[in-house]
Amino acid sequence: MTDKRPPRTASVPQGRTRRLLHFGRAVGELAAGAAAEGLSRLARGQLPKPSAMMLTPANARRLANRLSRLRGAAMKFGQLMSMDGHGVLPPEFAELLGTLRDRAHVMPxxxxxxxxxxxxxxxxxxxxxxxxxxxxxxxxxxxxxxxxxxxxxxxxxxxxYPGVRESIDSDVANLALLAKTPGLVPAGLDPAPLFERVRRVLHQETxxxxxxxxxxxxxxxxxxxxxxxxxxxxxxxxxxxxxxxxFQPGDTIDHLAAPGVPQAHRDRVAEALCHLVVREIFELRLVQTDPNFANYLYDPATRRVALLDFGATQAVSLQRVEHLRALGRAMRDQDAEAMTRAARRAGFIAEGDPPEQARGVVQLILTIGEPLAHDRPFDFAGSDLFKRSFDAGREQFFGDGFSHAPPPDLVFLQRKMVGVFMLCTRLKARVNLARLFGAQL
The missing domain is CATH 3.30.200 (Phosphorylase Kinase; domain 1)
Incomplete structure (x- = not known):
């Protein structure tokens, strides 16, 4: 680890009452921050929206600090917001919450x-x-x-941490109250599935x-x-x-994004990470589904990457492998009809979904799969593909885009792939995804 900042020390709050008190303070701090931001903007002649007042860098720092003190389900929620909120949260807000990925307060x-x-x-x-x-x-x-x-x-x-396992369910209930803070969660977004997901993950990881x-x-x-x-x-x-x-020595893998690291070296590591995802799904049929950057340690002495944290490991059934192969082939061929069939079998489209909704799901998956259609390196830093995909997904989720969530196992697999692709973007890597995935299709 190269982060030499002194650790921030705070006892882990234990007991439902004490933890609820911290959640209440978080609400108060966010509301006070939003009020100050609103007054500042009004003084400049602006009429701010509630989300603009709430989702500020200052409030992100306040929220990250409070969640870091609580740890447990509260901090996991902040981590998910920072990664899954890409394209929904303002970049500065998501980036500051990203400090929760590998640097919590520590126990005295x-x-x-x-x-x-x-x-x-x-x-x-x-x-x-x-x-x-x-x-x-x-x-x-x-x-x-x-x-x-x-x-x-x-x-x-x-x-x-003491009490984390016992506080999971009550923390999730408190998070639901925190999410009702005006402007914190984008309008139209139902956070209940995310909270339930956090609850299940925490029980597994503890x-x-x-x-x-x-x-x-x-x-x-x-x-x-x-x-x-x-x-x-x-x-x-x-x-x-x-x-x-x-013990495995090394730095978190995003340190490879530092100036001076050769492009070829970053490409080699990024390609290996993408290939590992392919192997996990199609060969190992066992996926470490938490793509937190801190779970990959790069050792410059050996030029190897240590894989850490298997609390959210998920087995992949043979049936699901075949579903994913069919989805991959349709992506590669950019075949809307084949994608419709594959998406129904996988559970992305349910019986009774309106035709317009089904077409929207198919088009979104085909857009995400564009790199599989071209046998050349995909430039993660130079492409606007992920922005287009996030924008399209946000428009559907926030509007009338989806009436149900995908099956839980697919949500976890999707999170793993998105996380690895985000890491490839951080590394400004170029990877031939068509070749890597094509070998399994």
Missing amino acids: ASQLAEVLEQEYGVGWHRRFRQFSFEPIAAASIGQVHRATTHDGRVLALKIQ DYVAEARALEEYRERLGDDELFVVPEVDAEHSTGRILATS
């Missing part, structure tokens, strides 16, 4: 020690030759610490025993790889709320 040493004692017992420190109280990462579910065992193994300990199984299964299916490495689970030091794995 006293609270951390309490958790370690609860999980390992009194005298827990005797387990290790060395334990660093300064976390190397802090996210929505827990924070990661480096430790060295007496036999010399270097471990990464993902330590779950089950560290299940995550350890998923990590080992993924590691076995991936096998030896030239570029990617998956950490090993250390069962001896893992518990229900601590996941111990082999």
